[in-house]
Amino acid sequence: MDKNTEENLQRTRRRLLQAAGWGSIGALLPALGCGGGSTDGDGVSFAMGRSARTPTTTTSATTLPSTGLSGRVVVVGGGMAGAAAAKYLRLWGGSGVSVTLVERSASYTSNIMSNLVLTGQRTIGSLQYKYDSLVSRYGINRVQGDVVAIDPLARKVTLASGGALAYDRLVLAPGVEFIYEQGVGIPGLESAAAQARVPHAWQAGAQTTALRSQITAMPRGGVFVLTIPAKPYRCPPGPYERACLVADWLKKNRAGSKVVILDANPGITAEVHTFTDAFMNVHAGVTEYHANVTLNGIDTSTMTVDSSVGRIRANVINAIPPHRAGRVVTAAGLADQGGRWASVDQLSYESKVAAGIHVIGDSAGTAQPKAGHIGNQLGKVCADAILRAFGGLSPDPAPVTNSACYSPITMETASWLTAVFAYDPDTQAMAAVADSFREAAARDGGNFSNMGKWFNALMSETFS
């Protein structure tokens, strides 16, 4: 492609962004964050095929300008990564790129901020996002359904309803599945009844409100046990943040109670300075932190945790099990990293196992944290790479992503954490940029208020 054509296509992308009101994506990210994750894509015509059986879709009459690109993309999972990928495929790809977003739920419930549901500061309803804007503003085809099978040779996915969708490129963004099988999960939690008694609340929704009810039913002087799985798990600071918020709520509402944290990791995995201070000082006398803990089992009939640091009787047990890529990824044989995570080309997020299938968000096995902010970024990098492929081009050779996160330490104060990742051509992987890991020097109320602004910007960036 010659320089003039490339410049023309870059201008087209800028016009598309401006038309949609996204003149500067980076400006929408929080003040502490860095720029977004991707650069310009471009392309030529691509012949479209047709699906044999097309399920019912919700499609708007929105017409974006043509960029000269065409192709069919099916995105599975309308969470942080999938919704971002779907939006940017249309926004950057224009009217010739057909995007179908398949999500099993009617709306998305954000995990981010869901720890504040436990303290009664947010409701689950306030964390729900509909897909209407993606349909009306970008002309995304919305299918509510569950993808149960992938045929990589015929390039189609099958829905639980029996319908099928054909694709030229498939993007899988199903989040995570929790591991409960004997020998891998936490012993004692294999049955559905045990899982209901000991919720993880690590996928926001009914389990979050169930855990809130259990906390409010605790007596004074009660014991709340939180177990943390070995890395990698979704949202590295999330469990410590939860311990702090529950400790603060108990301090204010159930005097004399304790929060016991049983961490399978050798130490706190994120914001070490902040959470060490929180457990040693801010919540001293309430929190009890143990590292390197092995769980021998949980007995839900006596509410006892048997661990390498002893047997603990609890009023509430919040056990976060180990997790792996969403089932649609593992079932398709794409989780080549110990059956848990999918190896991907980290320039395009194309699976290393199956051509034409991209895996993004928490299911992808990279060194980037499993986080919603990163999921949004991977969605954009992947969208850009697919559009370039439709145009016969290679992916951007130097993608940069950033992770930003606020952590409430009390019900009124928060800290923050940020990091930047860049592609390292030597290892062919995304790696943390030297000295880019930053955490707040101290928790304060200003951070707590900025947290709300960051969250609203991220969700609006992803779903509107």
Ligand SMILES: Cc1cc2nc3c(=O)[nH]c(=O)nc-3n(C[C@H](O)[C@H](O)[C@H](O)COP(=O)(O)OP(=O)(O)OC[C@H]3O[C@@H](n4cnc5c(N)ncnc54)[C@H](O)[C@@H]3O)c2cc1C
């Ligand atoms: C308590 C908590 C706090 C957190 N706080 C933060 C934070 O402050 N900052 C941050 O960046 N991250 C945070 N995270 C992490 C963040 O929520 C996840 O990393 C992020 O949601 C991952 O995005 P995803 O798109 O991969 O998965 P998800 O957001 O989980 O979305 C996956 C979607 O796929 C759908 N799906 C799955 N399988 C199928 C299928 N077969 N067919 C159709 N649909 C399917 C699901 O219904 C779901 O909607 C937090 C997580 C938790 C639990």
